[in-house]
Amino acid sequence: xxxxxxxxxxxxxxxxxxxxxxxxxxxxxxxxxxxxxxxxxxxxxxxxxxxxxxxxxxxxxxxxxxxxxxxxxxxxxxxxxxxxxxxxxxxx
Amino acid sequence: xxxxxxxxxxxxxxxxxxxxxxxxxxxxxxxxxxxxxxxxxxxxxxxxxxxxxxxxxxxxxxxxxxxxxxxxxxxxxxxxxxxxxxxxxxxxxxxxxxxxxxxxxxxxxxxxxxxxxxxxxxxxxxxxxxxxxxxxxxxxxxxxxxxxxxxxxxxxxxxxxxxxxxxxxxxxxxxxxxxxxxxxxxxxxxxxxxx
Numbered sequence: 421x422x423x424x425x426x427x428x429x430x431x432x433x434x435x436x437x438x439x440x441x442x443x444x445x446x447x448x449x450x451x452x453x454x455x456x457x458x459x460x461x462x463x464x465x466x467x468x469x470x471x472x473x474x475x476x477x478x479x480x481x482x483x484x485x486x487x488x489x490x491x492x493x494x495x496x497x498x499x500x501x502x503x504x505x506x507x508x509x510x511x512x
Numbered sequence: 513x514x515x516x517x518x519x520x521x522x523x524x525x526x527x528x529x530x531x532x533x534x535x536x537x538x539x540x541x542x543x544x545x546x547x548x549x550x551x552x553x554x555x556x557x558x559x560x561x562x563x564x565x566x567x568x569x570x571x572x573x574x575x576x577x578x579x580x581x582x583x584x585x586x587x588x589x590x591x592x593x594x595x596x597x598x599x600x601x602x603x604x605x606x607x608x609x610x611x612x613x614x615x616x617x618x619x620x621x622x623x624x625x626x627x628x629x630x631x632x633x634x635x636x637x638x639x640x641x642x643x644x645x646x647x648x649x650x651x652x653x654x655x656x657x658x659x660x661x662x663x664x665x666x667x668x669x670x671x672x673x674x675x676x677x678x679x680x681x682x683x684x685x686x687x688x689x690x691x692x693x694x695x696x697x698x699x700x701x702x703x704x705x706x707x
Binding site: 426427429481483501 | 549555578591592593595646647661662666
């Protein structure tokens with residue numbers, strides 16, 4: 421599986437570290453909304469298809485990336501720097 | 513200044529090695545630069561940092577990911593977004609940035625004692641490095657002066673192409689001896705000389 425880092429270009433997946441589901445919305449630190457915290461910690465979409473994910477190019481430029489990966493085919497549909505804070509739109 | 517010792521010393525054997533009867537296709541050496549710095553710009557301050565590098569070293573960094581330049585004595589290349597490695601044969605480069613790299617632009621980390629610089633040169637340098645790193649070493653994909661961040665079995669490496677058939681590899685000092693031995697083994701088949 422190749423992931424195209426926006427900085428380094430296409431690299432083998434061995435250079436990357438999976439950092440979790442990219443769909444999570446972290447509540448404000450002071451939030452006492454237990455349902456929101458529960459959703460943040462436990463709720464996952466677990467789709468069979470396109471999935472928003474956070475990866476880090478830990479064996480390269482060490483940038484955090486927003487990646488859309490198809491969980492059925494492992495096709496990487498898009499990559500972008502996570503720093504912008506914008507969610508990457510999935511293809512479907 | 514305290515004299516810096518090489519971590520490669522016990523395994524650094526100048527001379528010809530491996531399958532060199534048919535010629536030497538790779539030359540390995542430790543360049544031992546006096547200064548190895550890592551400079552990082554705050555978001556949006558990249559251009560100011562690059563002009564600061566030009567002011568101190570005279571090296572005009574090209575735009576674009578991994579862009580770099582080398583003039584023999586000094587080298588600089590981008591290795592991550594807004595981050596640059598700057599190398600000088602002479603010691604004391606970090607203090608030259610005082611007053612140029614202000615806290616509003618970014619940060620400087622002096623890695624002169626933390627990295628070991630290994631040079632691989634020769635017609636088979638690309639061939640040997642391709643056995644270590646899953647990146648494209650061909651000249652169009654890895655142009656002169658450019659830098660790349662990658663790793664070999666968890667040994668993080670920054671690689672700069674310093675001439676058409678020559679690469680400078682910066683590895684953690686603590687892993688340098690192990691990496692050097694692996695590099696020597698990988699070079700045996702083409703015949704190598706340690707200078």
